Amino acid sequence: DEFDWNKTLQFISNRNIYTSWEIEKDDVWERSYKIKNFLKDLPTYEVLYKRDVNKIETDQCIRCKNGVEDWDHLWICETNELTIKEVLELSISKFEESLLKEEKHEKIKFLQNINFSFLKILYEKSEVLLGKEKYWELIRGVYNRKFNTLSKDKDEKEVINELWSFCFNALKKEFWNKRCNEVNEIEQSLGIKKLDKKVRKFIDRDMKCGDKSIEIKEKN
Structure with missing residues (x-):
């Protein structure tokens, strides 16, 4: 199998951070993101439009206005x-800086030895996601088994896992978090509030249909 599903499921379910009996607010939010992201079901305009969310009149990207905003x-x-x-x-540079602050010099030495190999794996063509590189697997939170081949040492494997997670979080912050902030600003300028999007259009239509049926009954 191309993927390490044990590590993948552990990561997506946040078992690498929290134990099964712990319930934290951050854990709930993070787990929700990871699951929706893995399923490519983040609330993009394509998803919201298909769900008939109130005030969403198009599936086009509201930022670039140049195509459907899918995952x-x-x-x-x-x-x-x-x-x-x-x-x-x-x-990779920022991860090394974080290790330096913690004075984890052995980890830094190992990181410097494998950073190019780590990137090389990510830049390879995915054997599962046709036409895409392996970094698209990482974006979805799927751990490729090739990373396990970078070292047999337990401590070094931990560094690889930490770097992989660091990259995942960096991508989330740079793309998804920034996208959400930008979209919120644009929507506010258009008079679209968060509460507006919590209502689906079909509810309004159902209410209208209900009113019409009442009128018909009254006439009869």
């Missing part, structure tokens, strides 16, 4: 400040 689009939208590859390469 794939949000990572490559022309309004993004950085590319996926740029974020990944910056992430």
